[in-house]
Amino acid sequence: xxxxxxxxxxxxxxxxxxxxxxxxxxxxxxxxxxxxxxxxxxxxxxxxxxxxxxxxxxxxxxxxxxxxxxxxxxxxxxxxxxxxxxxxxxxxxxxxxxxxxxxxxxxxxxxxxxxxxxxxxxxxxxxxxxxxxxxxxxxxxxxxxxxxxxxxxxxxxxxxxxxxxxxxxxxxxxxxxxxxxxxxxxxxxxxxxxxxxxxxxxxxxxxxxxxxxxxxxxxxxxxxxxxxxxxxxxxxxxxxxxxxxxxxxxxxxxxxxxxxxxxxxxxxx
Amino acid sequence: xxxxxxxxxxxxxxxxxxxxxxxxxxxxxxxxxxxxxxxxxxxxxxxxxxxxxxxxxxxxxxxxxxxxxxxxxxxxxxxxxxxxxxxxxxxxxxxxxxxxxxxxxxxxxxxxxxxxxxxxxxxxxxxxxxxxxxxxxxxxxxxxxxxxxxxxxxxxxxxxxxxxxxxxxxxxxxxxxxxxxxxxxxxxxxxxxxxxxxxxxxxxxxxxxxxxxxxxxxxxxxxxxxxxxxxxxxxxxxxxxxxxxxxxxxxxxxxxxxxxxxxxxxxxxxxxxxxxxxxxxxxxxxxxxxxxxxxxxxxxxxxxxxxxxxxxxxxxxxxxxxxxxxxxxxxxxxxxxxxxxxxxxxxxxxxxxxxxxxxxxxxxxxxxxxxxxxxxxxxxxxxxxxxxxxxxxxxxxxxxxxxxxxxxxxxxxxxxxxxxxxxxxxxxxxxxxxxxxxxxxxxxxxxxxxxxxxxxxxxxxxxxxxxxxxxxxxxxxxxxxxxxxxxxxxxxxxxxxxxxxxxxxxxxxxxxxxxxxxxxxxxxxxxxxxxxxxxxxxxxxxxxxxxxxxxxxxxxxxxxxxxxxxxxxxx
Numbered sequence: 001x002x003x004x005x006x007x008x009x010x011x012x013x014x015x016x017x018x019x020x021x022x023x024x025x026x027x028x029x030x031x032x033x034x035x036x037x038x039x040x041x042x043x044x045x046x047x048x049x050x051x052x053x054x055x056x057x058x059x060x061x062x063x064x065x066x067x068x069x070x071x072x073x074x075x076x077x078x079x080x081x082x083x084x085x086x087x088x089x090x091x092x093x094x095x096x097x098x099x100x101x102x103x104x105x106x107x108x109x110x111x112x113x114x115x116x117x118x119x120x121x122x123x124x125x126x127x128x129x130x131x132x133x134x135x136x137x138x139x140x141x142x143x144x145x146x147x148x149x150x151x152x153x154x155x156x157x158x159x160x161x162x163x164x165x166x167x168x169x170x171x172x173x174x175x176x177x178x179x180x181x182x183x184x185x186x187x188x189x190x191x192x193x194x195x196x197x198x199x200x201x202x203x204x205x206x207x208x209x210x211x212x213x214x215x216x217x218x219x220x221x222x223x224x225x226x227x228x229x230x231x232x233x234x235x236x237x238x239x240x241x242x243x244x245x246x247x248x249x250x251x252x253x254x255x256x257x258x259x260x261x262x263x264x265x266x267x268x269x
Numbered sequence: 270x271x272x273x274x275x276x277x278x279x280x281x282x283x284x285x286x287x288x289x290x291x292x293x294x295x296x297x298x299x300x301x302x303x304x305x306x307x308x309x310x311x312x313x314x315x316x317x318x319x320x321x322x323x324x325x326x327x328x329x330x331x332x333x334x335x336x337x338x339x340x341x342x343x344x345x346x347x348x349x350x351x352x353x354x355x356x357x358x359x360x361x362x363x364x365x366x367x368x369x370x371x372x373x374x375x376x377x378x379x380x381x382x383x384x385x386x387x388x389x390x391x392x393x394x395x396x397x398x399x400x401x402x403x404x405x406x407x408x409x410x411x412x413x414x415x416x417x418x419x420x421x422x423x424x425x426x427x428x429x430x431x432x433x434x435x436x437x438x439x440x441x442x443x444x445x446x447x448x449x450x451x452x453x454x455x456x457x458x459x460x461x462x463x464x465x466x467x468x469x470x471x472x473x474x475x476x477x478x479x480x481x482x483x484x485x486x487x488x489x490x491x492x493x494x495x496x497x498x499x500x501x502x503x504x505x506x507x508x509x510x511x512x513x514x515x516x517x518x519x520x521x522x523x524x525x526x527x528x529x530x531x532x533x534x535x536x537x538x539x540x541x542x543x544x545x546x547x548x549x550x551x552x553x554x555x556x557x558x559x560x561x562x563x564x565x566x567x568x569x570x571x572x573x574x575x576x577x578x579x580x581x582x583x584x585x586x587x588x589x590x591x592x593x594x595x596x597x598x599x600x601x602x603x604x605x606x607x608x609x610x611x612x613x614x615x616x617x618x619x620x621x622x623x624x625x626x627x628x629x630x631x632x633x634x635x636x637x638x639x640x641x642x643x644x645x646x647x648x649x650x651x652x653x654x655x656x657x658x659x660x661x662x663x664x665x666x667x668x669x670x671x672x673x674x675x676x677x678x679x680x681x682x683x684x685x686x687x688x689x690x691x692x693x694x695x696x697x698x699x700x701x702x703x704x705x706x707x708x709x710x711x712x713x714x715x716x717x718x719x720x721x722x723x724x725x726x727x728x729x730x731x732x733x734x735x736x737x738x739x740x741x742x743x744x745x746x747x748x749x750x751x752x753x754x755x756x757x758x759x760x761x762x763x764x765x766x767x768x769x770x771x772x773x774x775x776x777x778x779x780x781x782x783x784x785x786x787x788x789x790x791x792x793x794x795x796x797x798x799x800x801x802x803x804x805x806x807x808x809x810x811x812x813x814x815x816x817x818x819x820x821x822x823x824x825x826x827x828x829x830x831x832x833x834x835x836x837x838x839x840x
Contacts, residue, residue: 140343141342141346143340143341143344144342
C-alpha cells in the first residue's frame with residue numbers, strides 16, 4: 001500500500017489541473033518524482049511543490065495499491081481523479097470542476113463540496129461527496145448524447161441543475177434536494193433523490209428510473225400516472241412508504257419510470 | 270528555390286509513368302526538366318513519388334462546417350493536438366478546425382481540395398474559412414440546383430439567360446464551378462416535401478430535377494467552365510434509387526462537350542455510393558452498383574467519385590435537407606436544419622457507421638464495388654464525401670482496401686455484417702489497385718475531372734505540388750492483408766509534401782504553413798447579357814432576399830490570395 005499525501009500550502013486562484021495525478025500514473029512515483037513534476041495551470045505549468053507539501057509512504061505494485069490524500073482547500077483544483085481506473089483518492093476539502101470525470105474504476109471521496117461536472121461520463125468506480133455538488137453531476141460532455149454509463153455517485157448534500165443528463169447506466173444517490181431537469185435525456189440507470197426537487201425531472205427520458213423521496217414542485221406534462229404502490233421494490237431496491245408511479249416522457253415515446261413519495265406530493269394524488 | 274527529388278519511384282499516370290526511377294525537378298514553384306547546380310537535392314531513393322493529391326469533393330469550409338462545430342462540441346475534443354512553433358492547435362475528428370483541415374490534408378500529401386457545396390448567399394463565410402485553412406488550394410463549387418432564378422430560367426427554357434446568370438453568380442460568389450444537390454428536392458423541402466426521381470416537379474414550380482440538371486449541364490458546356498456539371502442526384506440514400514442515378518446521367522448524354530476544356534466528361538456524379546441502392550426498402554435493400562458501373566463503363570461522358578463509407582462516427586452535412594430529415598427519423602440523433610433563402614436548404618446530423626450494422630456494411634461494400642466494377646480508373650475518384658461517409662483522414666485506409674483483396678476478404682469474413690457478402694458482389698471481386706491506379710484515383714483523374722491542367726501530374730510546367738511517401742513500392746507487397754495497416758500509416762504521413770515548390774511537410778510533420786488560394790472562374794464574353802439578367806431579376810432579389818444586393822457579393826479581399834481562371838465564353 002502506498003499513501004501519497006498532498007497538503008496545500010499555497011492557494012492558486014487560477015485552477016490547477018490534476019488529470020495527470022491519478023493512481024494510474026503515480027503509483028510508482030517517488031517523492032522526488034512528485035517534486036520534479038510540473039502541474040498544468042492555465043496555459044502553462046509550475047512545480048507542484050510551489051503549492052503542495054508532499055509525503056509519500058510505502059510502495060505500490062499498481063494503481064489499486066494507491067491511496068492519495070489531498071488535504072486543504074481544493075476548490076481551485078480541477079480534474080481530480082480524471083479517468084482513474086483503480087485506487088483511492090480522498091479530498092479533505094472542496095473540489096473544483098470535473099472531479100471524477102470519465103472515471104473508470106476505484107474510488108473518490110470528497111469531504112466537502114464539489115463544483116460542476118462531478119462524475120461526467122463516468123463508466124465505473126464510486127464517487128462520494130459529503131457536501132453539495134453543483135450543475136451537471138453525472139452528465140455527458142457538452143453536446144454528447146452518451147452520458148454516465150456505470151459506477152455509483154453518492155452525494156450527501158444537494159445537487160444542482162441537470163443531474164445525470166443523458167445517463168445510460170449506473171446509480172446516483174442524492175441525499176439533499178435537487179434543482180431542475182434531473183435525469184433529462186436518460187436512457188437507463190437509477191437516480192434516487194432524498195430531498196425536494198424543483199422542476200421537470202426526467203425531461204425527454206427514454207428509460208431508466210428516478211425516485212424522489214421529497215416534494216416535487218412541478219412535474220412535466222409528458223408523464224402518465226400509473227397508480228400508487230406501497231413499499232415498492234424498484235430494481236432490487238426496497239423503498240418504504242407509498243409512491244406514485246409515472247411513466248414517461250411520452251413526448252419522446254419514453255418508457256422511463258418516475259416514482260414520487262405520495263405523502264410529500266399529496267397535491268398529485 | 271530549386272529542388273531536385275533524386276531517385277524516387279515515380280507514378281504519374283497522366284504521362285504514363287508507372288514506377289520509373291526518375292528525378293523530379295522543381296524551380297520557382299513549377300516542375301521543370303532542368304535545374305541549376307544550386308538546386309537542393311532531396312534524396313528520395315526508392316521512395317514513392319507522386320503529384321500531390323487532389324480531392325474532387327469534400328466539405329471543408331462554410332456555414333455547414335461552422336454549424337457542425339457549434340453543434341458537435343463532442344467531436345471537437347476527439348482530435349485535439351497541441352500547438353507547435355509552426356502550427357496552431359488542432360481540434361476535431363469529423364469536423365476539424367480550419368487549420369487542422371489544412372494540416373491534415375497536407376500531411377496526407379494533398380495539395381488541392383474542392384469545397385463541394387457553397388450557397389452563394391453564404392459564399393463570404395466560405396471564403397473566410399478558406400482564408401483560415403492553410404496549405405491547400407481550394408476550388409469552391411456554388412449551388413445552383415434549387416435556386417429560384419435558375420428554376421425560373423429553366424421553366425422559361427431560357428438557356429441564354431441561365432448562362433448569363435451562372436456567369437454572373439460565379440463572379441459574385443467567387444466560385445470555381447457549378448454544383449447541383451437534389452435538384453428541386455431541397456426547394457420542395459421548403460414545403461416539408463421532397464421530390465422522388467428526376468421527373469417529379471418541385472411544388473409550385475412545375476420544373477423537374479431532370480430538367481434542371483440538363484439545362485445547367487448545357488449552360489456549363491456553353492460557357493466552357495473548366496469543371497463539368499457536378500451533381501448529387503435525387504433520392505440520395507433511398508433503397509431502389511439507382512434508376513434515378515442512371516436517369517440523371519442519361520439525361521445529359523447528348524449534351525455536347527465544349528471543345529476548349531481538358532476534361533472528358535460532361536457530368537460528374539458525386540458520392541455515387543449513396544446513389545446505387547437496389548431493392549424497395551431497407552428490408553430488402555441490395556447493391557445497385559453493377560448496373561450503374563455498367564452504365565459508366567459504356568458512357569465516357571460520366572465520371573464519379575465514390576463517397577466510401579469508412580466505419581466511423583462522423584457528421585453528415587448536405588444541402589439535401591429532406592434526406593437529413595429522413596436520417597433523423599431513422600437515428601433520432603440531434604439534427605440541425607437550415608434554410609438558405611432563395612437558394613437551397615441544408616441539414617446536419619451525426620451518424621455512426623458500424624461494421625456490424627447491416628445497412629452500413631452494405632454501403633461500405635457498394636462503395637468498394639464501384640471502385641472495382643468501374644473499369645477505367647480515370648472515371649472514378651477516391652472520396653468519402655468528407656465528412657459524410659467518413660472523414661478525409663481515412664483516404665489511406667481506403668487505399669489499403671483497394672490494394673488488397675485479401676484484406677477485403679478478411680473484413681468480409683470477420684469484421685463486417687453478412688449483408689456485405691449476401692447483398693453485394695464484393696466477395697467475388699478480386700481486382701486490386703496498383704500504385705498507378707491509386708495515383709490515378711487520388712490525383713490525376715480528379716485534376717483532369719476538375720479541369721486543372723497544372724495539377725495532378727508531374728509534367729514540365731505543372732505546379733510543383735509533389736508528395737513523397739516513405740514506402741518502397743518495388744519491395745512492398747501491397748496485396749498482403751497484413752500490409753494494409755502499413756499502407757494506411759505511410760500514406761497518412763507523407764515523407765515530403767511540396768506545395769508550389771515549398772516543402773510544407775517533412776516526415777509527416779508540418780514544417781511550413783502557406784496560405785491557401787481561392788480558385789474561381791471568371792467568365793468573359795457575357796457582360797451584356799449579365800447586365801440584362803441582373804436588371805431582370807433584381808425586383809425578385811430585392812423582394813425576397815434578406816440581404817441587399819450590394820452586400821451579397823464576395824469582395825476581393827475575401828479571396829486573397831486567389832487563382833483566377835479566365836474563360837472566354839465567346840470563343
